[in-house]
Amino acid sequence: MAIKLAAMIxxxxxxxxLGALTKKLAKPAVSYGGKYRIIDxxxxxxxxxxxxxxGVLTQYESSALNxxxxxxxxxxxxxxxxxxxxxSPKQTEQGSNWYRGTADAIYQNLDWLDELDPEYVLILxxxxxxxxxxxxxxxxxxxxxxxxxxxxxxxxLAEASRFGICETDExxxxxxxxxxxxxxKGTLASMGIYIFTYKSLKKYLKADFGKEKSDxxxxxxxxxxxxxxxxxxxxxxxxxxxxxxxxxxxLHQANMDLLLSGDPEIDLYSIQxxxxxxxxxxHCTPQYIGPDAVVRDCLINQGACIKGTVDxxxxxxxxxxxxGAECYNTVLxxxxxxxxxxxxxxxxxxxxxxxxxxxxxxxTRDGIALYAGGRTVK
Amino acid sequence: MKSVTGIxxxxxxxxxxxxxxxxxxxxxxxxxxxxxxxxxxxxxxxSGISQVGLLVKDHLRSxxxxxxxxxxxxxxxxxxxxxxxxxxxxQRDPRLNSDVNNLLENDWMLYDSASQYFVFVPSHLICAMNxxxxxxxxxxxNRSITIIASKQRNLKSSWIGSDVLDFDDKGVLxxxxxxxxxxxxxxxxxxxxxxxNRTTLVNLLRKFAPLDPKADLFTLIMTAYKEGVxxxxxxxxxxxxRAVDSFAHYMDYSLEMLDKHKADQLFNPAWPxxxxxxxxxxxxxGEESEVRNSYISNGxxxxxxxxxxxxxxxxxIGKGAVIKNSIIFSSVNINEGAMxxxxxxxxxxIVERDHIIKGKAKEPIYVAQGAII
Numbered sequence: 071m072a073i074k075l076a077a078m079i080x081x082x083x084x085x086x087x088l089g090a091l092t093k094k095l096a097k098p099a100v101s102y103g104g105k106y107r108i109i110d111x112x113x114x115x116x117x118x119x120x121x122x123x124x125g126v127l128t129q130y131e132s133s134a135l136n137x138x139x140x141x142x143x144x145x146x147x148x149x150x151x152x153x154x155x156x157x158s159p160k161q162t163e164q165g166s167n168w169y170r171g172t173a174d175a176i177y178q179n180l181d182w183l184d185e186l187d188p189e190y191v192l193i194l195x196x197x198x199x200x201x202x203x204x205x206x207x208x209x210x211x212x213x214x215x216x217x218x219x220x221x222x223x224x225x226x227l228a229e230a231s232r233f234g235i236c237e238t239d240e241x242x243x244x245x246x247x248x249x250x251x252x253x254x255k256g257t258l259a260s261m262g263i264y265i266f267t268y269k270s271l272k273k274y275l276k277a278d279f280g281k282e283k284s285d286x287x288x289x290x291x292x293x294x295x296x297x298x299x300x301x302x303x304x305x306x307x308x309x310x311x312x313x314x315x316x317x318x319x320x321l322h323q324a325n326m327d328l329l330l331s332g333d334p335e336i337d338l339y340s341i342q343x344x345x346x347x348x349x350x351x352x353h354c355t356p357q358y359i360g361p362d363a364v365v366r367d368c369l370i371n372q373g374a375c376i377k378g379t380v381d382x383x384x385x386x387x388x389x390x391x392x393x394g395a396e397c398y399n400t401v402l403x404x405x406x407x408x409x410x411x412x413x414x415x416x417x418x419x420x421x422x423x424x425x426x427x428x429x430x431x432x433x434t435r436d437g438i439a440l441y442a443g444g445r446t447v448k
Numbered sequence: 449m450k451s452v453t454g455i456x457x458x459x460x461x462x463x464x465x466x467x468x469x470x471x472x473x474x475x476x477x478x479x480x481x482x483x484x485x486x487x488x489x490x491x492x493x494x495s496g497i498s499q500v501g502l503l504v505k506d507h508l509r510s511x512x513x514x515x516x517x518x519x520x521x522x523x524x525x526x527x528x529x530x531x532x533x534x535x536x537x538x539q540r541d542p543r544l545n546s547d548v549n550n551l552l553e554n555d556w557m558l559y560d561s562a563s564q565y566f567v568f569v570p571s572h573l574i575c576a577m578n579x580x581x582x583x584x585x586x587x588x589x590n591r592s593i594t595i596i597a598s599k600q601r602n603l604k605s606s607w608i609g610s611d612v613l614d615f616d617d618k619g620v621l622x623x624x625x626x627x628x629x630x631x632x633x634x635x636x637x638x639x640x641x642x643x644x645n646r647t648t649l650v651n652l653l654r655k656f657a658p659l660d661p662k663a664d665l666f667t668l669i670m671t672a673y674k675e676g677v678x679x680x681x682x683x684x685x686x687x688x689x690r691a692v693d694s695f696a697h698y699m700d701y702s703l704e705m706l707d708k709h710k711a712d713q714l715f716n717p718a719w720p721x722x723x724x725x726x727x728x729x730x731x732x733x734g735e736e737s738e739v740r741n742s743y744i745s746n747g748x749x750x751x752x753x754x755x756x757x758x759x760x761x762x763x764x765i766g767k768g769a770v771i772k773n774s775i776i777f778s779s780v781n782i783n784e785g786a787m788x789x790x791x792x793x794x795x796x797x798i799v800e801r802d803h804i805i806k807g808k809a810k811e812p813i814y815v816a817q818g819a820i821i
Contacts, residue, residue: 104730105746330734330751338729339749351520351725355715356481358708359754361741371730372481372746375708385730 073123075208076188077116078157078179080172080262081109081196082129087317090442091420096128098196099135100321101403101421103328103338104371104386106349107138108315109196110145114347116194117145119203122152123186126196127175129168132158138350145348157182171286177275183268191271193264193288199324200312201336201345207306208265216304217270218296220244221263223308233259234289236305244303249289258305260289261312270301311335319438322418325384325401331367338369354387362393378408386421395425417441452583453499453563454492455533456485458511458571459547459664460640462609462693466814467794471510473692474571477777479705480745480760482723483514484692485571489521489530490721495579497567498528501557503550508534516724533557547665548657558650566649568665570640574701575689576719582683583643592648593669593680595621596641598689603631608693611638611666613682621680624670639685640666648678688713699792699812702758702775706741728761736767745778752782766801773809777817791815 085097092100098109109126116124124147126139138144142154157179159168169175176183176193183191190211192204211219222236230251236258237246247260274292278284284291296303311333315321327333338347354373359365364379373387378395386404391397394410403421408414411428415435420442425431431446432439440447461473461484468476474485485502492500500521504511515530522528533554538545551558558566565586567579577596586594597613600606607627612635614623627637642665655677656668663671672678688710690701705711715721728747733739738753747761752769759765759776766784775792782788783801790807794817799805803821807813815821 330732330749339732346727347729348727353720353722355711355721356479356743356745357731358706358711359739359742359744360708363740365733365739366737367735368733369730370733370744 072187072189074188075121075190075192075265076123076125076183076186076268077121077192077194078176078183079109079112079116079124079126079194079196080175081126081135082132082169082175083195083197084130085197085316088315088321089318089440089447091318091321091418091440092131094131094134096131096135096196099138100197101386102199102315102321103325104369104384106347108199109135109139110347110349111199111201112194112196113139113142113145113147114349115200115202115204115345116192117147117348118345119205119208121192121204122147122149123188124154125157125179125182126154127157127169127179129159129175132156144350153186155182171284171291172288173275173278173284173292174286176271177279177286180272180275183272188268191266191268193266195262195314198261198263198312198314199336200308200310201347202308202310203345204263204265207263207308210306211265211267211304214304215302216265217267217301218293219265219304219306220293221261221308222258222305223261223312224257225259227254227257230254230257230259234262234293235259238305242305242307244293244297244305247289247293247297247303249287249294260293261308262289262314263308264288270296318418318440322401322416322438325369325418326382326399328369328384329367329382331382352387360393363391378410414441415439417446449496449580449583450498450562451564452497453501453557453561453566454497454579455501455503455557455566455568456488456492456571457503457547457568457640457665458485459503459505459545459550460570460666461505461572465692465695465698466816467695467698467792470507470817472505472507472571475507475510475514476698477760478574479702480743480748480758480775480778482721484574485511485514486521486721486723487574487576488569488571490719491569491575491577491579492567493521493523493528493722494719495583496523497579498522498524499561499563500528500530501533501554502530502571503533503547503554503568505535505545505547505550506539508532514724520722520724531557543662546662548653548663548668549661551665552653552657555653558646558653561646564646566642566644566646568640568642568644570691573639573641573689573691574714575639575685575687576714576716576721577641577685577687577689578719579641579643585683586643586681589681591643591681592645592678593673594643594683595638595680596643596685597636597638597682598685599634599636601634603627603635603637604629606693606697607637607691610640610691610693612636613638615682619682621673621682636682636684638666639689639691641685642669644669652678695792695814696810696812699775703756703773706743706756706758726761734767747778752784769799774812794819797821 081098085092147154234249360377370385377393378391392410395408405422407424409427412425414431518530535550734751760778768785772789785802787804793815797819
């Protein structure tokens with residue numbers, strides 16, 4: 071069976087800087103926007119691009135993520151001629167290996183890709199928030215007969231050292247690439263989204279596998295070695311909303327971006343037609359706002375019960391905010407309970423936490439706090 | 449319960465409500481999130497009844513739209529089946545569009561099924577009912593027909609059109625009467641929920657259906673009972689239950705759920721009510737929004753004021769607009785500065801900027817689907 075395009079979503083990351091949120095959960099499975107998990111975004115983007123074959127590569131704390139992905143039905147990726155596979159490290163004749171890097175993860179699943187025999191492979195990260203289709207990027211890749219197309223965006227110079235920085239010629243071909251440079255020369259950052267012509271990808275992954283000194287990473291190894299051999303690497307400039315939520319503060323900010331007062335570039339309501347974001351069904355009751363509640367500038371999911379004050383908050387299902395409780399600039403993840411008299415400021419409250427009666431969380435308001443395990447962490 | 453087939457009966461719902469002009473009550477919106485038939489379908493599913501037939505009377509399109517892939521209410525999607533039972537000859541001659549004729553038209557459900565028992569539940573009853581103990585008692589006591597009923601206090605103005613049942617101290621039916629508001633005292637009313645042995649049902653249909661081609665199932669069973677063919681046992685349901693019988697009651701039975709204590713009687717985490725979900729984003733509230741004592745569905749954007757109301761999916765309430773004691777169905781746009789009080793606004797309607805529409809608490813106004821006011 072030969073297909074045009076297969077997508078591989080790298081979802082094995084730990085997300086260390088998210089602290090307690092990813093203690094027992096892979097980063098792509100972290101909840102976001104009151105209703106979603108982060109991985110809903112790349113998976114919905116695949117669905118909206120008409121991609122039918124998706125492999126999701128999981129490793130760290132994979133159980134919850136694996137069952138969430140299942141056969142892809144939450145994103146409609148279980149239709150006729152569709153295939154959604156969870157690809158976790160496996161035991162083979164050669165032994166058993168963890169994924170040693172992003173490139174190694176794909177290398178270890180070349181057998182899965184060979185079965186599909188795709189012409190092109192789209193490689194995505196499972197923990198980025200953006201709503202788009204990959205149609206234009208693929209079109210450009212084919213038109214330019216590229217070996218690899220890298221999605222890029224401009225970033226502020228101060229942040230450039232966090233990214234892989236590209237140097238391009240006047241036709242947008244990549245002529246230089248440096249992963250997390252200490253002194254960045256430019257501001258054109260790789261988003262970790264690639265389209266490869268499968269034949270080229272396979273060749274470079276195989277060559278990289280045997281290298282002892284390699285990190286087996288796309289940014290550090292594969293892309294630079296392709297540039298060194300003067301392969302056709304194209305930069306695809308993406309201008310829309312895109313967030314790599316690495317820290318508690320950036321996850322908090324990405325949630326707040328969804329509010330009416332937030333970032334107009336990401337609006338779950340206006341993207342509905344072209345890039346609908348799909349997610350798991352749940353069977354909670356309708357959202358109830360109590361007689362003495364104050365609700366201002368919020369995004370609140372079904373199943374929440376708000377009897378207190380919530381101002382500038384993102385609130386998930388089955389959250390209860392008691393009478394007399396107050397939450398400001400806060401993300402309440404699913405199943406949280408803020409009891410009466412409690413006050414929560416500038417905080418991200420982890421799933422199923424209970425903020426005690428009268429407890430004041432992050433009173434000093436000097437940064438975004440995480441409330442997990444019954445206490446505030448900064 | 450492999451030996452049981454559930455039949456959701458859309459024929460027994462009250463007729464001629466303004467909200468049911470283009471849809472049956474079974475697929476009409478409730479609390480902005482559900483359709484009435486979600487309760488029947490969820491009760492069957494939660495009771496472990498996987499074989500389900502939907503005895504559809506009319507407005508099939510509306511029902512199919514709500515059912516989607518029909519997998520939302522089955523546990524095992526291979527073992528469980530939801531079948532549409534539709535009476536085509538009945539569409540040509542509405543006088544013959546009865547549940548009995550629909551059953552006869554779709555009698556393969558009776559003959560092909562391995563089920564020994566059939567449970568009929570009405571499509572519009574609001575309740576969380578575990579059918580297992582009733583079926584268990586029906587089988588254990590070797591009954592032919594069980595009617596599940598409920599003791600109700602106010603028959604003067606509610607349960608109009610329902611059957612009031614009389615029975616002896618063993619629960620065996622001895623008579624019935626239609627409620628037209630003539631009963632001053634609390635009485636036991638039929639919930640139109642029946643458990644019938646398959647053989648009994650087949651025999652009754654064969655013997656009595658030809659006698660009156662317009663008879664409904666309850667009438668047919670009562671005829672058989674009166675002729676001494678089959679005894680009927682009455683069993684009690686003492687949980688929370690509502691049957692909408694008028695537009696005013698639709699408003700009352702919806703808005704009363706704003707009382708959380710009442711809602712808790714209906715919604716129990718151990719007995720989930722399933723519905724078709726739509727992948728709509730969470731509800732979005734503006735900086736000037738003011739919302740109190742209301743149910744707000746996902747996909748709603750509230751920038752104005754909402755008090756004691758129910759707002760369904762994809763509704764937009766503009767800045768400065770005020771909604772009070774009202775129910776707004778899905779995809780309605782209430783523009784800036786509009787005032788809506790004691791009103792039900794049906795789907796796809798638009799209330800123009802600064803427009804005022806006010807009903808009375810006892811006489812709410814109905815705004816039809818797609819209206820621009």
